[in-house]
Amino acid sequence: MAQQTGGTPRSRLHRIGSLFSNRYGRSTGNRTSSLEVAVVESIAEVRKAQWNGLVERSSRGSVFHRYEWLEAIETGLGYQPRHLTVTKDGNTIGAMPNFVVEIEKTPFDRLSSLYPGFGGPLLPTDTSDSLDRILGAVPAVCRGTAIVHQIRGLDTGYLRYNDAFQSAGYRPFRRECRFLLDLTKGHEGILADMSRTRRRGIERGRDGDVEIVEEELTRETLSRFYRTYERVMERVGGSVYPFSFFEALQEFEDRLLFVTLRIDGEYAGGMLELLDDERDSIHGFFAAVPREYFDDHASELLYDYVFQWGIENGYETYDFGSTNTDFEDGVFRFKEGFGGRAVPILVWERGCSPLWPLVKAGRALYWPYYT
The missing domain is CATH 3.40.630.30 (Gcn5-related N-acetyltransferase (GNAT))
Known part of the structure; x- marks a missing residue:
């Protein structure tokens, strides 16, 4: 999904699939077909039709996943994108949009999929392996002032990923409906x-x-x-x-x-x-x-x-x-x-920094029923 031709600034595209290729390579017949994860730091690097096509093919796709909504957040709110895409044999088969958003009452940020609105992974094919790849890539993109990754699912259909999320270190967080x-x-x-x-x-x-x-x-x-x-x-x-x-x-x-x-x-x-x-x-x-x-x-x-x-x-x-x-x-x-x-509202959180437990404890002072 992240383009590398036609003038696309390669400096803004980071491929991290090689970090996981030995673990997640898949054998198909006599050749090895591996999945790769890319970090896309501007939705402008992606073709609109290709991204929206993925949204439309996914059972979890929504208006909040669409290219135009992500573009409005990036250009209108100035939030920094760190979208993750999964490719197989050069074809994009999955994605999870993310933005860096401030954590209220703190100097820190969270990596959110996504805000404003609702996000989470779009994985219409090779779902299990793609989900492993995306969740495994999160620590590499949840960096700097971002100390936690948050997934905000639109509906209860995202419960299908609950066990995988929790196995990867995510914990449910409920305070809104x-x-x-x-x-x-x-x-x-x-x-x-x-x-x-x-x-x-x-x-x-x-x-x-x-x-x-x-x-x-x-x-x-x-x-x-x-x-x-x-x-x-x-x-x-x-x-x-x-x-x-x-x-x-x-x-x-x-x-x-x-x-x-x-x-x-x-x-x-x-x-x-x-x-x-x-x-x-x-x-x-x-x-x-x-x-x-x-x-x-x-x-x-x-x-x-x-x-x-x-x-x-x-x-x-x-x-x-x-x-x-x-x-x-x-x-x-x-x-x-x-x-x-x-x-x-289904939310899962995963700390990405030793500072997260401290911020989480401080949050409990404001929302004592949600730790």
Whole structure:
């Protein structure tokens, strides 16, 4: 997958398969066919069609694995890529995207597969040997200020790798969940399963002068959305992604649903949703509603519109995104009220430095139930 022709900067490509060739070489007939692992330090070194073809062939592939999402993270957020690819006889047969991301409240980083979003290995063929190769290569790329490797699986399908992960030194880490809403039961079924509060919010919101518009991703529409997003994140104490990330997502427009709400003719917020055609799911990634429109039930109206859009366009689930696993948390209760099913976010961690146990112990002071 990492190209070495046509002007590709070889200095950014590191092949480490030779470190493991004696252990992992495979015999095929009268010749030896070995697997090699390469470290790709920019997604630009990879052909888009080749990478996305691998995503589409893998049963674990998702919108978060796609070239365009990785490119937006690299160029829009500035996170350093350390993607791993597996080749066999010169053909790419597997991959695991990784980015170096800071560990909050510390001077250290983690190697994450992946963030923002969800990652993990893509291994449609030679799965066992490829997984061994990729996991064996992690210590060589988890270096410098990166003291831990973290794998964030999108769904419970990644449990198929749990034993292999733990055998390689990974340990489960659980502190977040997602709410998944079944869109296949239809709009009336969704409304019937909502809490009375959410359902009445939608009903009351419809009584006003409201209009929901599907917007194009232009600098103007994104700037207006971003200004509201900044205010919302600052109010709740959340991390604010730079505007450059939203600009980078314009290259991914065919996988985005961007809707905004007007109440009495005035802008009342919006939602930027990620369309996961690989999983027939819609991911609620960015929502920005000003506080002054809470009483107009702006959030409920936007969610209800997206639910109906998803049903009409053949999507099977709506994913509300990550939330803390605390039933007293306001965000948890708000999402729960729409009737979705809570599922854990599957995370495995593997220390890459003697400093990791110390940082992990310090983390337990903030999250005492997750060590």
